[in-house]
Amino acid sequence: MVFKSKNFCIVLSSPSGAGKTSISKMLLTKDGSLSLSISCTTRPKRKGEVNKKDYIFLTENEFNKSLKKNKFLESANVFGYKYGTLKETVNSFFNKKKDVIFDIDWQGYQQLKQSNMDVVGIFILPPSKKELISRLKIRGRDTQDEMKKRMDLVQDEISHFPEYDYAVVNKDLNECVDKIKKIIEAERLKKFRQLNLTEFVNKFRS
Numbered sequence: 605m606v607f608k609s610k611n612f613c614i615v616l617s618s619p620s621g622a623g624k625t626s627i628s629k630m631l632l633t634k635d636g637s638l639s640l641s642i643s644c645t646t647r648p649k650r651k652g653e654v655n656k657k658d659y660i661f662l663t664e665n666e667f668n669k670s671l672k673k674n675k676f677l678e679s680a681n682v683f684g685y686k687y688g689t690l691k692e693t694v695n696s697f698f699n700k701k702k703d704v705i706f707d708i709d710w711q712g713y714q715q716l717k718q719s720n721m722d723v724v725g726i727f728i729l730p731p732s733k734k735e736l737i738s739r740l741k742i743r744g745r746d747t748q749d750e751m752k753k754r755m756d757l758v759q760d761e762i763s764h765f766p767e768y769d770y771a772v773v774n775k776d777l778n779e780c781v782d783k784i785k786k787i788i789e790a791e792r793l794k795k796f797r798q799l800n801l802t803e804f805v806n807k808f809r810s
């Protein structure tokens with residue numbers, strides 16, 4: 605017997621190059637009850653990125669206006685640009701009874717944890733520093749300057765891993781995705797998230 609579970613937020617954070625984007629895309633194809641929160645950013649669009657699919661690309665002015673109107677659930681400065689999650693994005697997924705995946709940094713995670721949202725945090729670790737550098741180079745989408753900024757911040761981002769509920773090393777993408785799938789399945793089975801559980805158990809009393 606499987607009960608529908610109360611919907612919750614799953615935050616994936618990691619240093620750049622640890623594979624968050626591929627992981628979240630794979631999770632979405634494997635689990636129809638998940639949706640990915642599309643963030644807003646003031647960062648320039650990279651080659652191949654599509655507005656409203658990868659990010660909602662905003663000008664500094666547009667971002668600040670939404671910030672003033674309190675439209676963001678969380679927001680942060682990352683690598684010199686602004687990033688934020690719109691409340692309406694998340695609410696619309698919850699209305700559709702979906703659990704929501706967030707690909708956000710530790711600052712956004714802290715803000716969500718401090719809000720009244722139900723949040724599970726998963727920190728993705730690269731298998732080694734060497735591997736991380738090599739992945740960033742292969743990805744080849746960052747300028748030299750951007751790459752340096754990202755590498756400088758690796759240490760800082762990794763220092764926040766103890767704040768998360770889970771840590772998963774992404775050595776093999778499929779294995780890593782399977783582990784995260786299991787985490788999500790186990791979290792759905794937590795008693796407080798299982799709807800109608802008390803009602804079901806009460807039936808055994810009479």
Ligand code: 5GP
Binds near residue numbers: 643
């Ligand atoms: P990128 O520019 O490489 O797509 O993302 C840079 C960093 O910003 C990543 O660590 C990513 O997780 C984080 N990020 C993306 N969207 C958001 C957001 O809405 N809020 C926060 N706090 N961080 C975000």
